[in-house]
Amino acid sequence: MAERTEASGSVSVIDDGRVPTVVVDDVHVVYRVHAPVPGNTPLTAFKRIVSRAPSPTIREVHAVKGVSLVAYQGEAIGVIGSNGSGKSTLLRAIAGLLPTHRGSVYTKGQPSLLGVNAALLNDLSGERNVELGCLAMGMTKADVREQRQEIIDFSGINEHGDFSSLPMRTYSSGMAARLRFSIAAAKRHEVLLIDEALATGDAKFRQRSEERVRELRKEAGTVVLVSHQANTIRETCERTIWLEAGVIRMDGPTGEVVDAYEAFAKSK
Amino acid sequence: MRQAAVANRSHSPSLAELASRYGLRVAGDRPGLAAYTRLVWSYRHFIVAFGTAKNAASLSTARLGKLWQVITPLVNAAVYFLLFGVLLNTRRNIENFTAFLCIGVFVFGFTQQVVMSGIRAIGDNLGLVRALQFPRAALPVSATLTQLQQFAYSMGVLLLIVVASGDTPSLKWPLLVPTLVLQLIFSGGLSLGLARMGSTVADLKHLMPFVLRTWMYASGVFYSVTRFEEHLPAAFAKLLELNPMLIYIELARQALLEVPPAPGLPVPVMWLAALGWAVVVGLGGYIYFWLGEKEYGRG
Numbered sequence: 001m002a003e004r005t006e007a008s009g010s011v012s013v014i015d016d017g018r019v020p021t022v023v024v025d026d027v028h029v030v031y032r033v034h035a036p037v038p039g040n041t042p043l044t045a046f047k048r049i050v051s052r053a054p055s056p057t058i059r060e061v062h063a064v065k066g067v068s069l070v071a072y073q074g075e076a077i078g079v080i081g082s083n084g085s086g087k088s089t090l091l092r093a094i095a096g097l098l099p100t101h102r103g104s105v106y107t108k109g110q111p112s113l114l115g116v117n118a119a120l121l122n123d124l125s126g127e128r129n130v131e132l133g134c135l136a137m138g139m140t141k142a143d144v145r146e147q148r149q150e151i152i153d154f155s156g157i158n159e160h161g162d163f164s165s166l167p168m169r170t171y172s173s174g175m176a177a178r179l180r181f182s183i184a185a186a187k188r189h190e191v192l193l194i195d196e197a198l199a200t201g202d203a204k205f206r207q208r209s210e211e212r213v214r215e216l217r218k219e220a221g222t223v224v225l226v227s228h229q230a231n232t233i234r235e236t237c238e239r240t241i242w243l244e245a246g247v248i249r250m251d252g253p254t255g256e257v258v259d260a261y262e263a264f265a266k267s268k
Numbered sequence: 269m270r271q272a273a274v275a276n277r278s279h280s281p282s283l284a285e286l287a288s289r290y291g292l293r294v295a296g297d298r299p300g301l302a303a304y305t306r307l308v309w310s311y312r313h314f315i316v317a318f319g320t321a322k323n324a325a326s327l328s329t330a331r332l333g334k335l336w337q338v339i340t341p342l343v344n345a346a347v348y349f350l351l352f353g354v355l356l357n358t359r360r361n362i363e364n365f366t367a368f369l370c371i372g373v374f375v376f377g378f379t380q381q382v383v384m385s386g387i388r389a390i391g392d393n394l395g396l397v398r399a400l401q402f403p404r405a406a407l408p409v410s411a412t413l414t415q416l417q418q419f420a421y422s423m424g425v426l427l428l429i430v431v432a433s434g435d436t437p438s439l440k441w442p443l444l445v446p447t448l449v450l451q452l453i454f455s456g457g458l459s460l461g462l463a464r465m466g467s468t469v470a471d472l473k474h475l476m477p478f479v480l481r482t483w484m485y486a487s488g489v490f491y492s493v494t495r496f497e498e499h500l501p502a503a504f505a506k507l508l509e510l511n512p513m514l515i516y517i518e519l520a521r522q523a524l525l526e527v528p529p530a531p532g533l534p535v536p537v538m539w540l541a542a543l544g545w546a547v548v549v550g551l552g553g554y555i556y557f558w559l560g561e562k563e564y565g566r567g
Contacts, residue, residue: 013281020290025283032566034470068283096296097398097565105295106287110401123325132321135314136400167328 013070021191021222022071022094022111027103029064029086029093063089065246066103071191076213076223078233078254080261081243087226090243091193094224111191112137114184126157126164126171126179133183147186154212155182156205178205185212192216194225210236230258296401298561307403315406319414341422344377345370345429352490362492363527366433371524372489374426375448375517378419379455380480385411386459387466387473390564397564404564405557408463412456423448427524435526443523450546451516457546457553464560487513493532509533512545 047053064086071077079087092098094105095113120129130151134144155178157163157171168176184192194213213236217223227233233240233254240257242250250257281289299307308315327333353365362368389408390397397404431437466472486508488496493514496505508514509532519538522528531538 013283013286015281015286015289020286020292023283023287023292025287070283070286092398092565094295096401099296099562099566104284104287106284106292107295108290108292111295112401113399121321121325123328124321128321132314132317133400135311135317136396136402138311138402141313 018072019108020070021073021075021108022069022224023106024067024069024090024094025104025106027064027067027090027093027105028062028101029089029098030101031061031063031089031098033059033061062101063246064093067243067246067248068103069241069248069251071222071224073222074217075239076217076225076237078237078240078258079224079226079243080228080230080233080240080258081249082265085243086246087243088195091195091224091226094191095193107191109190110138111193112184112187112189113193113195114181120168120176120180122169123167125167126152129168129179130164130183133180134186137184137187139187151182151186152179154185154208155179156208174202181209185209185216188219189216189221191222191224194223196226196228230262234258296562296565298558301555301558304403304405304558304561308405308409311402311406314402315410315413318406319410319417322410323414323417337418337421338425340418341374341377341425345373345425348373348490362529364430364433364435364525367430367435367525368521368529369490370426370429371520372487372517374419374422375451375520376484376487376489376513377422378415379451379458379513379516380484381415381418382412382455382459383462383480384473384476385415386461386463387476389459389463390467391470391473394565404561405460405554408459408557409456412452412459416452430524435524438526440523444520447516447519447523447542450542453546453550454512454516457550459553460557461549461553464557467560467564468566483511483513487511487517489517492529493518494530496532505532510541512542512549515542515545 067086067090079090081087089098091113093100094107095111096105096107097113120133124132127148130148131144134147134151135141139147152158152164155175157175157179163171163175168179171179192213213223213225223236225233225237237254239252240250240254241248242257242261250260298304327336330336332339348369349366353369386408389411390404393407397407427437462472462476493509496508500508514532515538518529518531519535519542522531522535522538533541
């Protein structure tokens with residue numbers, strides 16, 4: 001399975017007194033995926049169980065193959081790469097949501113992952129989702145009561161009528177994404193991981209959310225941003241990591257890395 | 269800490285050394301058992317809100333809405349009464365068969381629902397598990413509480429049935445409370461344990477209905493336990509009488525019925541067994557679930 005092994009020493013560690021908030025040490029992440037396989041009939045399944053052969057329906061996907069990096073306080077790091085290069089998986093591993101297969105992730109405090117598909121309950125009203133989301137992030141009941149209105153206002157879902165009392169399944173995808181971002185951004189985070197979430201919403205909301213990200217960074221946080229849009233990364237991040245096929249291709253100042261990535265993407 | 273860092277500038281530390289120098293902790297690490305319990309406790313509001321929300325969501329599209337919480341147990345009892353009371357006539361010399369049967373159906377039904385919702389607790393909420401960091405035990409515990417809420421309605425219906433079928437409330441009724449508390453702890457532990465197994469073995473949720481049905485027939489829901497002694501070898505019948513569900517159902521009957529059926533075991537022994545099962549399975553399930561805390565995001 002681990003057919004490729006990158007040396008963990010590929011990142012030179014220099015302790016220059018800056019405070020690291022995320023240390024990723026030679027991390028490998030393997031997904032177990034249940035995939036339908038042609039020719040998998042009840043009979044073959046039975047044969048397999050009798051002969052104790054491994055199930056072909058469970059396939060392992062080696063999504064991140066030995067990534068090492070250090071992120072520091074106040075830094076905003078962009079992560080780019082083609083689809084399926086392991087960007088979102090890396091973020092989940094940093095957030096401690098996916099167990100690493102090998103290697104370790106060290107973080108300061110509890111990182112928060114902000115993704116577009118953070119699951120909320122679609123049958124419930126927006127208000128109810130705000131409460132649940134905040135409680136799930138570990139806020140107290142009093143905090144939630146205090147911030148509920150603020151979160152709904154920030155998301156702007158009530159700009160065209162009282163949507164916050166309607167079930168979330170009635171929301172447009174943009175509205176739902178805005179509400180999710182607003183919930184996640186309501187809390188102070190030492191490490192905030194953003195997965196494509198800034199791309200949602202209209203221009204006005206995008207501006208507001210970018211402002212919020214800057215504020216979070218000022219509060220001594222580290223922001224890691226995954227995006228397909230080179231522009232978003234150029235505007236928000238000073239350092240960028242280019243991930244390709246689960247391996248770091250490049251790690252450096254945003255300008256250089258994004259240019260190299262764009263040249264690579266065009267040449268394909 | 270930062271001063272030490274400057275002094276060390278010359279030599280290049282490993283990443284792990286760097287992390288420990290600045291007091292970073294391993295992401296997604298499993299806290300100790302006591303710390304984990306405190307963490308779960310601090311998420312109690314989430315647990316309650318999530319359970320209530322799920323309950324409301326599941327009923328929100330039904331036209332009769334929350335009325336189903338009362339209709340479901342009633343219809344359940346009616347079906348079993350038709351089958352076992354009228355068609356198969358297993359009542360034999362049981363004084364108040366309607367109440368006898370309903371206690372069995374409702375008490376067993378609770379554990380059954382808790383177990384089934386426990387198995388799905390992680391898999392059904394994998395999106396949430398992969399998106400947010402919270403103690404995973406919150407999910408099966410919250411599922412158990414949702415069922416408890418439903419069970420409270422069933423119990424209300426049950427007490428009405430007991431009275432309507434000819435029994436009068438007695439001073440023994442409060443004994444129902446400790447019985448149900450012990451059953452709740454037992455079922456909760458079972459649900460936690462199965463939640464961990466169900467998170468990796470998806471086949472479990474297909475298999476479990478059959479296991480539960482067999483268990484139900486071995487728990488004296490529809491007939492008196494004395495039947496076991498008549499039909500089975502003595503040693504095996506004795507073993508069956510230690511079946512935790514049988515014990516919880518029998519204790520509930522002892523508390524509620526004016527003329528309870530003859531118990532298989534002496535009542536004090538049943539209380540001890542009820543306590544034992546609750547402690548062993550409740551604690552065991554919790555610890556077993558905690559040991560797997562890091563793995564639940566994998567699916």
